[in-house]
Amino acid sequence: MAHSVPPAWLTALGWTSLAVSFASALAIVVDIVVLGHRQKMAVMNVVYPSTALYFGPLALWFYRSSRQDERWAELSKAVMHCGAGCTLGDIGAEWLVFSAVSSSSGGRSTPT
Numbered sequence: 001m002a003h004s005v006p007p008a009w010l011t012a013l014g015w016t017s018l019a020v021s022f023a024s025a026l027a028i029v030v031d032i033v034v035l036g037h038r039q040k041m042a043v044m045n046v047v048y049p050s051t052a053l054y055f056g057p058l059a060l061w062f063y064r065s066s067r068q069d070e071r072w073a074e075l076s077k078a079v080m081h082c083g084a085g086c087t088l089g090d091i092g093a094e095w096l097v098f099s100a101v102s103s104s105s106g107g108r109s110t111p112t
Contacts, residue, residue: 020057024059025050047080
């Protein structure tokens with residue numbers, strides 16, 4: 001079976017999306033860890049950067065808005081902690097499946 005190569009624009013879009021999301025997460029981590037803006041709920045110190053991995057700049061906007069407006073703070077706590085938990089579970093599950101397939105196939109990650 002021949003493998004198809006995605007169009008160059010799609011690859012560029014994917015890498016750009018990843019770069020923007022990681023930059024958003026890093027901005028939040030710097031604000032929390034370096035600048036000392038810790039959250040009242042400790043779990044939110046992990047939730048906001050995790051959310052930025054899939055929401056990118058929108059998560060950064062929510063994070064900054066939550067520091068200025070109590071209504072946004074309540075909304076983001078109510079919604080984002082669930083999404084962040086699912087994201088971390090997905091990441092862990094993907095590595096677990098990859099490891100299981102790789103170890104059961106003698107190091108090959110693709111079936112023959």
